[in-house]
Structure formats: C-alpha cells, structure tokens
Amino acid sequence: MEHSSFSIADILSNLQIGALNDMQQASLETNSTSDAVVLLADTGSGKTLAFLLPLVRSLKKNNNVSQAMIIVPARELALQIERVFKSMKTGFKVTCCYGGHLRETEENNLKEAPELIIGTPGRLGDHIRRGNINTAHIETLVLDEFDKSLEEGFEKEMAFIIGSLPALKKRILTSATEALDIPEFVGLENPTEINFLKGEKSPALAVKMVNSDDPDKSETLFRLICALGNRSTIIFCNQREFVGEVSGMLKDKGILNVFYHGAMEQQERDAALCKFRNGSSNILVTTDLAARGLDIPNIRYIIHYQLPHTKETFVHRNGRTARMEASGTAILMLAPGERVPDYISPAPEVITLPDTTVLPQKPDWTTLFIAAGKKDKVNKVDIVGFLSHKGMLKKEDIGIIEVKDFFSFVAVRKSKAGATLHLIQSERLKNKKVKISVAK
Template sequence: MQKTTFSIENTLSNLQIEALNEMQQASLEANKTSNEVVLLADTGSGKTLAFLLPVTQLLEKKPVTQALIIVPSRELALQIELVFKRMGTGFKITCCYGGHKRETEENNLLQAPELIVGTPGRLADHIRRGNITTTHIASLVLDEFDKSLEQGFEDEMSFIIQSLPAVKKRILTSATEAVEVPPFVGLQEPVKLNFLTGEKSPALAVQQVRSDDRDKSDTLFRLICALGNRSTIIFCNQREFVEEVSASLKDKGIVNVFYHGAMEQQERDSALCKFRNGSSNVLVTTDLAARGLDIPNIRYIIHYQLPPNQESFTHRNGRTARMDASGTAILILAPHEYLPEYITPPPATIELPASPVLPQKPVWTTLFVGAGKKDKVNKVDIVGFLANKGQLKKEDIGLIEVKDFFSFVAIRKSHASHTITLIKNEKIKNKKVKIDIAK
C-alpha cells in the first residue's frame, strides 16, 4: 500500500517550527535503528513531536489502525490529537477518553483511523467491545507512562498491550527517571535517551511572597493586582480549595475560571477555552492542569498551596517558560509554612504594594455555539455567520474552538450584547442553534 506524502519539512512548516531541537532529533535517529526507545525529557521540551514524527513515518495510507498512543489524561490525549492534526500528515486520528459519550467515538472508529490516542480505561473498553481492531497495530507509545502507573492504570494498560499481537515498535516517554517499567510493556533491550536536566528551565524565575496570616486569600489578591493583566495559573492541592479561591477572587473583582477533575467535560472545555482565548487571564486549578495542557504564553505560576512534593513542583512550573519563553513561579507562604528543602537557593521575596490596584479586565468574552463538527459546522462557517448576521469585523472575532457538538468563540466584550441581539433568531447552515455567553 502506498505511503502518504509525509515529510518532516512539511510538518515543521505546518507547525511553524524552524528546526527540531536536540532531543527531537535524537529521538528520530534512535527510532531509525531501534524498535524500543525510552525517552526521558523535561516537561515542555517537545516530547510530543519527538514520538509523533517516528510513528508517522511508519504509517501507511490504508483504513486500518497501525499505531496506538496511551496517555494518563484526557487533556494530554486532546493535546496530542491537536498537534497531530496541525502536522497535516493526511492520516486520520481518533481520540478516546472518558467523560463524554462513547457513541461519538464508536462512530469515529467505524472507519478505522491510522492512529488512535486515548486514556487506558476508555481504550480497554473499546477493545473489549470490538470497536478497535488491534491486529494491525505495529507501533505503541506510552506517553508519560510514569503518570499512568501512578494513577493506577496498570491493569488496563496490561490488558491493552496483551491485546496487541502485532506490535513491533515501542516508545515510552516520561519526565521523571524514578519509575521502573513493568514487564507487561515487553521491553527487551531499549535505547534510553535521557534529556532530563534535573534543573529548572533557565528562563524560569522562582520567587516567594510572605503572607501575614494563615488565610492567604488577601495576599493572593494583592499579588495578582501587582502582576497585572498577564496569563496566570494558580495551583491548589484540593478541588474544594480551587472553587473557594476562584469565588474569593471573583468577589474581589478578579476575572477568573476554575478547572478540576470533578467537572463535566463541557465545563472543562469552556474553562480552558476562556483561558486560552483571553476571556480570562487567571486559571485556578489542581495538579490536573500540571500535565498535558499546552497553553502558550503563560507568564506566571502561583503555588497558592505548597506542592506536595518536588515532582509536583516541577510539573506545575513546566506550564510556563516553555521552549524559549520566559516565566515566573511564585510560592505564597503563610506564617506557619516553610520553604520546601528541594527549592534551592531560597527564592527572592516579593514585596507587594500596600494599596492594590485591580488589573484591567479582559477585552474578550466567550460565546457558546450549540453546533460543532458533527453538525458539519467549522471555523469558517462561524466567522461568516458572526460577520454577516452579527455585524462583527474580523478583528472583533478571536480564537475559535470547534468541538464535536458545540463550539466556543471569543468576541470583543464591547460588542457582545449587540451581537447576541442580532443573531438570536438567525440560523447557522439553515439550523437554529443556541448561542449565548459561555457559562
């Protein structure tokens, strides 16, 4: 069967990347000579492309699944799907994860994609139901395999791998060296590429703020005021704290969104979309967002609650100072709290202004559109609809994200009320669709 016209040069052009970094180049070379590669590299260093390129080189343009990528979270699965689509390879990818309808994925799997990415539980479920044909899967990637083991997916991963009779290539990636690879993975003599620096990014600055009281909410508010209208993630250790902190900031006039594992998928999508498109510059979250989220230009990481361990500290900080960008991680310490011993040297202390000034509110707001890919609605349709029916100029329309059954679109907040009035009785592609400010 003919291979598709895939080239690394075209892929880099599509991704707007000038050249591969040292780790990505080493992965390509190792995968040419070995079918077992373990890649250890820091968070944010470009591991996704480091395994997608060699896997894609082995794909053929035919309607059978030839490669499987197992990841620990839906966010990481969606991120890999996004990167793969941007690569423009011509191959089909299907993303499988819990938290939304299985039927949607079953329909996507009817015509077998060349590549599948997903979480262990949902992939195992599809294999048991016969929705995924495993007989031609020759390439297996376990991305962030340490996290999958840590989260207790060992049984599902073992079942999946035992269900793959034709696997020839195995690629494992991790941002930590500490985990032993279980025998069921089937590694014999892997080539290990270790690009872990053991150091924080040279572009990452670490600072601390001292709070006068145990309840650090006022210190957090004053800190955000001091930082200004910049993209910021605030990390807490428990879901209940996430919502409390978010509500406290909202009461004080700070626009923010929150994100944690107990939310419905649409709520998660909405929160992340608002953060990505600038409708909110502040995201309050748990360590769920410490991996798998690749949102560019995050300037600040705030450890509102101290990370439980060094690994958590590292992964949280990995959301900023990615690739060549700079970023700052800030720890807030109450009077009874001490700096963790693994943070050396002691970070510089920030002195906050006595009189906080609220940062400027975001100029964007997010519309929810009740139609998506399955309704044959795309970004061009949405732009045309908002321009023609909503009287918006191109510069008044921001980032658009089209999901399976709904979409999110950023528009200038100053035009939102008028636009919604104009479009409330209009149709997209001859269909009446719910459109409102995203919740």
C-alpha cells in the same frame, strides 16, 4: 520647522542618570545614520531611554502635530515609558492610550495633538478608526517589546495602524528575542541590528516567594494578583475543594477568573480552558490536573497557592510556563509557619507587595457558546462567516475559535458581544436554529 535642540546632558541630569550605558550610546549612534533599527536587549537594561533619545531628536518644535508613535503590548509598559518621557522634560506633549479606562479622557488629550502618542494596539487602532488621531505627520514609529505584541496576538491591529501612517520614515523595533520573524507589514527594509542580549538561550524560569500574614493566604493572593496585573496566570491548589473557594473569593473581589478540576462536567472543563486560552480570562485556578498536558502558550506566572507536596509536582506545575522562548515566574506563597521546601534551592527572592491595590484591567474578550460542533458539520470558517455577515463583526473582533464535537466556543471583543447576540438571536447557522449565548 526646526528640529528639537536638546542636550543629552540636560536630559540625563533631569533623569538623575550619570551617563549613557553602552547599549544606549550604540542606539543613539546607529539611529543617527539608519531609519530602520532593530534593538535586541534584555528587559530592564535601559532600552526605554535607548529609543526615546533618538525619537526626541526627530521631533520638530512648534509644529502642533503628532510626529511619533510608540506601540507596546501592555498598558503598564505604556505608562512606564510615558513616565520616563515626562521626566526627560523636553517640552514636548505626550498622550498615553490604553484599554481599561475611559476613552473620552484620551479623546480630550488628543484634541490638541501631542507630539508623541504611546499606546496599546487595540486602543490606538480604535482612535485611528474614529479619527481621533491625525496620522498624516507621524514620521517615527517605535515598536517596543515587539515579540510580546506578536505573542499577545496583536498582529492584525498593528498591521492596520502601520498601514495608517502615510508619512512614516523611521522605524525602531525592540525585542528580547533573537530569533524574531519580522512580518512584512512592519515595512522594515535592510534594518541595522544592535544586539545587547546576554545570550541566554534557554527559557528563563524565575522562582520567587511571597510571605503571607494571614493563615489562609487569600488576602495576600488578591494583593499579589493586583500587583502582577493583567497577565496570564495559573493558581495551583492541592485539593479541588479549595479551587472553588479561591475562585469565588477572587470573583467577589472583582478579579475575573476561571477554575478547572476533575469533578467538573466535560463541557464545563472545556469552557474554562477555552476562556483561559482565548484571553476571556487571564487567571486559571486549578488542581494538579492542569499541571500535565495542558497546551496553553504564553503563561507568565505560576502561583503555588498551596505548596506542592513533591519536587516532581513542583516541576510539572512550573512546566506550564517559561516554554519555548518565553520567560516565566513561579511564585511560592508561604503562610505563617510554612517554609520553603528542601527541594527548592537556592532560596527564592522575596516579593514585597505594594500597600495599595489596583484591580487588574479586565480582558477585552468574552466567549460565546454555540450549541453546534463537528458532528453538526460546523467548522471555524462557518462560524467566522456567520458572525461577520449576520453578527456584523469585523475580522479583528473575532478571536480564537474552538470547535468540539457537539458545541463550539468563540472569543469576541467584549464591547461588541451584546450587539452581536442581539443581531444573531433569530438567525440560522448552516440552515439550523442554534442556541448561542455568553459561555457560562
């Protein structure tokens, strides 16, 4: 089979790009001599083309088999790469696989094997297990934004997928994090590193603002969350009575969220924070009670729905994001007549919201409440064993477990929760009949 003969000039012309930047040129050269490449580059620097060009070079014509796979942490990124690939007009077929829409659509697209498959770890793993993807001829693998995939907890799925690619020859890994620990399952031996990071080592907190036409800002908040997508977000209100209102409004509009304030019972508080931590809900509506001491990693957005009264409060709220090596964005919401507080300088960049709203993808996890905890001599190992053996769950279908004194919470894959609850309803945990239900 002949390899694809394509002219970079033609592709750049199709993309309406004048010339490759230094990073893209370096990637093309390095990939022509190395089959293990780590590309370190900032978001928005053109890395998509930097890995797509060498990938297209590796594809063979008239083969009618899948030859390359790109694994990404989020559906938005998968769709963005697919758009760029289609705009290149190479003649090769591409299919995008991600959660949140019908699997059957993808199954139909996969029947005639696309040369390139792009997808998120959960959905790709699902297709491979079902035999929808023939992995026998996939020789090129790109792990884009690999640091984010590890952050999001996709390690097990990625290990399964990579272990299912017997013909793999070429690996390209991209990351915006320099101090990246590459796990053994990637199989990256003596990689060549291309480093185009600007060297900003401190966490990057961007401060932005949204102007609202409506005095109560609720419609603007809804549109903002739709625009941000399914990312970990905390919405801060100044008074607890607003917390319930905002949470209820979002819920009515189809956006799953949890709320947290000082007047709640301890078990309700624990449940809300646990759901937010384990990915059963990506949105937490709260007062400044959550601005201090909450250890929740990887929060991407802080929304100041109501403006903080003091600089100290503003700083504490923002301290929930851009922690460790992660970047984050704080967004101020301004109603008509409100202005940016004096302590915020320079003036934040204004976000313009799209006219159309698309509801964010619902989380893949749900949280089960177990009415037994440390005082009942129940631990995480007991819960995993119980759900695996009695509930017939695979390890990758069990997420974060939190064991409190008298009760426990466990994240399970939403698609499996109903069947599991049915299987375990009359089973015993540590020889005791224990109430287990979806956490309220």
